[in-house]
Amino acid sequence: MKEKKGGYEFYREVLGSPKYVVAPMVDASELAWRQLGRRYNADLCYTPMFHSAVFVRDQKYRKDSLQTCPQDRPLIVQFCANDPKTFLEAAKLTVNMIECDAIDLNLGCPQIIAKRGHFGSYLQDEWELIHNIISLASKELDIPITAKCRVFPDLQKTIEYAQMLERAGAQIITVHGRTREQKGPLTGLANWDYIKAVKNAVSVPVFANGNIQSRADADRCMAETGVDGVMSAEGHLTNPAIFAGESPAMWEMAIEYLDLVDEYPCPNSYVRGHLFKMLHHCLRLKENFDLREIIAKTSNLQDFRGAVMKLKERYIDFHTGVKKYDNEEEMKQLNIKQPPWICQPYVRQPPDEYKEKMAKITEQQKKEKLAEQREEETKSDSTLNNNNNKRVNENGQDGTGEGEGEGEVVMSKRKQKKMDKNPYKSFSKERRGCKLCSGCQNPAGLKCSYDQCRKCCKEKLIKEKLDCEGHKMFLSKKRVPTEVTEDRSRNPEVALQNEDQTSKMTHQQDVEMLIDEK
Numbered sequence: 001m002k003e004k005k006g007g008y009e010f011y012r013e014v015l016g017s018p019k020y021v022v023a024p025m026v027d028a029s030e031l032a033w034r035q036l037g038r039r040y041n042a043d044l045c046y047t048p049m050f051h052s053a054v055f056v057r058d059q060k061y062r063k064d065s066l067q068t069c070p071q072d073r074p075l076i077v078q079f080c081a082n083d084p085k086t087f088l089e090a091a092k093l094t095v096n097m098i099e100c101d102a103i104d105l106n107l108g109c110p111q112i113i114a115k116r117g118h119f120g121s122y123l124q125d126e127w128e129l130i131h132n133i134i135s136l137a138s139k140e141l142d143i144p145i146t147a148k149c150r151v152f153p154d155l156q157k158t159i160e161y162a163q164m165l166e167r168a169g170a171q172i173i174t175v176h177g178r179t180r181e182q183k184g185p186l187t188g189l190a191n192w193d194y195i196k197a198v199k200n201a202v203s204v205p206v207f208a209n210g211n212i213q214s215r216a217d218a219d220r221c222m223a224e225t226g227v228d229g230v231m232s233a234e235g236h237l238t239n240p241a242i243f244a245g246e247s248p249a250m251w252e253m254a255i256e257y258l259d260l261v262d263e264y265p266c267p268n269s270y271v272r273g274h275l276f277k278m279l280h281h282c283l284r285l286k287e288n289f290d291l292r293e294i295i296a297k298t299s300n301l302q303d304f305r306g307a308v309m310k311l312k313e314r315y316i317d318f319h320t321g322v323k324k325y326d327n328e329e330e331m332k333q334l335n336i337k338q339p340p341w342i343c344q345p346y347v348r349q350p351p352d353e354y355k356e357k358m359a360k361i362t363e364q365q366k367k368e369k370l371a372e373q374r375e376e377e378t379k380s381d382s383t384l385n386n387n388n389n390k391r392v393n394e395n396g397q398d399g400t401g402e403g404e405g406e407g408e409v410v411m412s413k414r415k416q417k418k419m420d421k422n423p424y425k426s427f428s429k430e431r432r433g434c435k436l437c438s439g440c441q442n443p444a445g446l447k448c449s450y451d452q453c454r455k456c457c458k459e460k461l462i463k464e465k466l467d468c469e470g471h472k473m474f475l476s477k478k479r480v481p482t483e484v485t486e487d488r489s490r491n492p493e494v495a496l497q498n499e500d501q502t503s504k505m506t507h508q509q510d511v512e513m514l515i516d517e518k
Contacts, residue, residue: 006171010144011205011228014101015074018043020218020243021174021207023233024078024104024148025049027270031067032260034075036253037236041243044074044229049106051117052081052090066098067264076146078104080119082129084136091137091145103141105134107149107165108176108209110183121150121180124161131168138169148174148209151194162198173198174207174231185354196225207231213345215245237277239343249319250278250343251312258305268299275304281340282311285330315341445470 005014022029022037024046034045050065068075077100081087091103107130109120123130138145147170151158165173175198177190190210199206205228208221218230235242240253254275261271275295276283283292294307318325318339325339338344349357437444439456447470448457457471467474 004142004144006144007204010102010171015044017228018074019222019229020044021229021231022046022236023209023231024076024106025233025237027267028237028273030264030266030270031069031072032257032264032266033240033270033274034072035069035260035264036240036257037243038071039256040241040246042236043243044076045072046104047075047077049078049080049109050090051119052079052086053083055079055090056086056093062093062097066094067266068098068100069264073099074101076100076102076104078106078148080106080109080114080117081133082118082123084129084133087133088137088140091141095141095143100143102144102146102171103137104146104148104174105130105137105170107147108174110150110180124149124152124180127161127164131164134165134168134170144171145169146172146174148176150176150178150180151191151198153179155194155197158194159197159201162202166202166204170204172205172207173202174209175199175227177208177210185349186351187348188351192221192225195221195227199226205229209233212242213347215243218243235345237274238280238345240278241343247338247342247344249312249315249341250282251308251315251341253343254278254308255305258301258308261301268301268304271301271304272296275308277346278343279308279311280346281334281336281344282315284334285340288314311341315339447471 011017020041020043022034022042022045026048029046029048034042034047037045047065050061054061055065066077077094077098079087079090081090087105094100094103106120107123111120114120115122134145134147147165149161149165152161162173162175175195177192177195178187182188182190192208192211195206195208195210207229208225208227209231212218212221212230212232213235217235218232221227221230232242239247240257241248257274257278258271272295279291279295282288283295288311291307291311294303298304298307317323319341330340331337334340335347336344434446435444435451436442437451437453437456439452439459442453444451444453445457448454449468449470450457450460450466452460454471457468458473458475460466461468461473461475465476467476
């Protein structure tokens, strides 16, 4: 078993005192990208963040994740985890499968998926759990454990947090100088003062992360904070030659990356993501929307390469000086300092400006929504008025009010609802001018013997023992059993006597009816 080294001994003798570090990036710091970074002065690379629980249970996930080669050193493999044993098992599987120099615990991911999975920066309030994860792995493994974290809003708490990581066994601490809430449009600037305070408070090597958009930024960060190395993520994605201090044409980097993908294959989604980052500024221009669509939709490496070559054809004359590029308005619109075909960082809008912009957009959306509501209300009122006119006109002819019930509202609620949905709906004219029910003022049955609606007519027939030919209801002969039932419930003996008598009377009536019919 080889001797396990830690701290500055590990930093110098194993890693070779790295100054420029490619950050762990999900679906982005794969082998092909790491090799591209190493060609342009990257001293150390991290793998993408892997999910320790999935890594332990899924053999295919392990095989796909741990792609490396002899030239891919020094290398640190990063995992997210929320269980000490799972993290340890994932680390052991890694050591058995490939050669790497350390295992890193992700404590900095601020994305919503990390919140749902309970890992990354959403563990930073559970110090005991973090301590147990790092300390167990440090005791059991033959290679060092490192950690990458974010800062707290409170400086003293940030310092104590870093000291806890050191006590747990972290041999290198990477400090991202942003809080957990600084992400997406609200990213803002990283606080190098917090990183400097952490560096002065611990005795292990410290890497800084945040605000690195050029080689000059990296050197200035090391000078101002005293850290041992600088890590870049987004800056490296827009310009893989950032640590070499170069700003090449974007098609040069893209073609070189695609060549490496041919040698070290990776999913097309990774390639698409990298091309969108590298070609970002050009793809924002309307003249290149066709290329953006090709990159977005294709799943073929040759199509990716073809889109890059077409982009080169469109700008190569400007790049070589054959044609003069003088479009300051376009550069101002893209918020860039160099021509759009040059690899350069994507500068985010400051959070305050973003909030102000979103407030204006929200206010405008509220006004538009209010205007739409008022317009809908106006239309609804207009439709309702039209419907009321139609309801009034149904008693007259052509709106003149002639005939019975002049001006009476006779349209049923069901019809009114249908008219609200479709103002142009037409109904049968058969019932226009009909009489109103004497009981409820709804339209009466056209053939009802008593000029009532079906409901009121039925109540009348039951109450008065009548028949209605129009509604086909004959209840005069069906009342006897009902009366018998009521009598039976009051006095069973009397009811039975009445039932016999009634039965006899009914039978006699039936005989008489038969005689009359004959």
